[in-house]
Amino acid sequence: MKLTKERIVDAGMATFAEVGYHGLSMRQVAERLGAHAGSLYYHVRNKNDLLAMMADRVCRQAYDAGTAAMAALPPESTWQDEIEAQAIALRRVIEQHPGGAILLAESPKTLSRGALSIMERLLRTLLAAGVPTEHRLIAADTLLSHVTGFVLQEQATFEIPAVTAETYADLVERFPHVFEEAPRLSQDEKFQRSIRLLCTAVDAVIKEVSTPTKA
Amino acid sequence: MKLTKERIVDAGMATFAEVGYHGLSMRQVAERLGAHAGSLYYHVRNKNDLLAMMADRVCRQAYDAGTAAMAALPPESTWQDEIEAQAIALRRVIEQHPGGAILLAESPKTLSRGALSIMERLLRTLLAAGVPTEHRLIAADTLLSHVTGFVLQEQATFEIPAVTAETYADLVERFPHVFEEAPRLSQDEKFQRSIRLLCTAVDAVIKEVSTPTKA
DNA sequence: GCACCTTTTCCAACAGTGTTCGAAATCGAT
């Protein structure tokens, strides 16, 4: 079958789902297509180029998931609900791909249609919420970089370096607040709360503008 | 000269500063030490191990820079100022190393003394500010993952793919809010504002607790 | 000094990587 940019990205996503970000190699992608590695370079400039297209695809996927999530929202939903829906959808899609966060983080999101779509919709939501112009981009950037940062931390391959009981006790003593008894929250809950935290900040900005300090 | 874990990490940091994250290879690190690549493996388990130690060193560096920044703060400073000082110091140190954000993002921060130090101090600041226990970890996590996410985006090697004028105009039309006329802020200002935004959220949490909804 | 043992370094090799380039093959149209 003929080799196409589309099919190469398809194969890239498939092998990516199997072996993750670091395991991805041009030879594997080519093998999945029944072709030789060198042949890919007729359609793709280099590996980074392929990765960028794959990242764009993930973004599109996340964008679509976001629209679906927002469509499922009850009509009396607030803008906080909309932002939360978008963030949760984005996280879920990134998390579907092993190492998906690194893929998005490392690939240049420069003018990637998918990334821009996500950004655009988020800005629309913020605009509708009443966030002033000069805060909108910052809020959106903060939200997006937080989501990728969050998933990045989740997907970090942490092979716990065989910590002994005594060194662990030493750590607890040295860093009491880190190991403090805290309500055991699932990752989902932690993520949701962090998003709500950010929404709280946005809300404060809105109210600060609508009722200025100099009253 | 004798080969040591310390010296290997030193050489790793030096070559890292020159060639960045992706350019770092065991052979280069060895060459800088006048040794052969295989010799490193007597002191270091593997490359990931080395990277983890390097990440820890960056964290310690950032921690020290943070203490210096906090010491330089005027005595009547608020907790927002303290958090901002810590965040700015962290960002500055990460940014000193090309690809430093990826280094921190990819290496497992599991039980790394440096990372834990940063986290511990941040939690102390939040505790002093009056943030309740169940929100503290989330706020600190959000802050840290935001900083790394921010620098990650800054350090992303974005080779703009030679966008033509027409496609650019097309992008502007398709994503009006993204390309909206916004106050041209420097990265420093954007970062500062995003941190303040997060502080606003934390502040809202504090006040919500001190003056509960059911009054 | 020398022998002995441990710690450390070398060296060569393996399997794998991204990428390039000229030759071969395939395809489309005259």
Next chain:
DNA sequence: ATCGATTTCGAACACTGTTGGAAAAGGTGC
């Protein structure tokens, strides 16, 4: 069927992380 363009092959290059056995270096007792 012949020509020209498009596409694929296949081998090669210079790398990469990592391993294992041989060689060297360092330290201790005699």
